[in-house]
Amino acid sequence: MLRSRSRTFPLYSYDYDSDYPPEGKALKAAIAAADAILFVTPEYNRSIPGALKNAIDWASRPWGTNSFTNKPSAVIGASPGAIGTAVAQQSLRSVLSYCNSPQMNAPEAYVKFSPEIFGNDGEVIDSGTEEFLRRFMEEYRDHVVRVLTVLPPRT
């Protein structure tokens, strides 16, 4: 699992392209080693957090080495707000489209982060939500297998 490490990541600039820093190289290597990416995002001001966008910008460059090309992905998120990151997810989907990642279109998953659904330790305690998330992950697995069958990773 990759967590955004905004404290160590400078803001991306193409001035870095000629001498990519270790953080950028490490992020690209981690994505290259993964079969697929499941983006789990909060919602900040009806979009994705700036730290996540910055990480995507780093991984998409230097020009010609976009880490998301043909890399299967899906998007999910949870927030205390009533629409459960729906707007942030649409924003993220737009970015991933431009980055040429074959995304899972459906199902969508907008999860409300409430005490009735999540216990104190963050585990899902609502059985309906648990079943929904299980089906989401099954669909995600099928999507990844389909994409990798048609677009096998380069070795």
Ligand SMILES: Cc1cc2nc3c(=O)[nH]c(=O)nc-3n(C[C@H](O)[C@H](O)[C@H](O)COP(=O)(O)O)c2cc1C
């Ligand atoms: C700057 C900021 C903006 C936020 N904007 C939204 C928002 O647009 N919609 C929403 O549902 N929650 C919003 N929230 C609440 C976050 O969803 C909630 O704080 C979440 O737990 C943040 O997750 P994180 O701690 O992993 O960043 C916002 C929180 C912050 C700090």
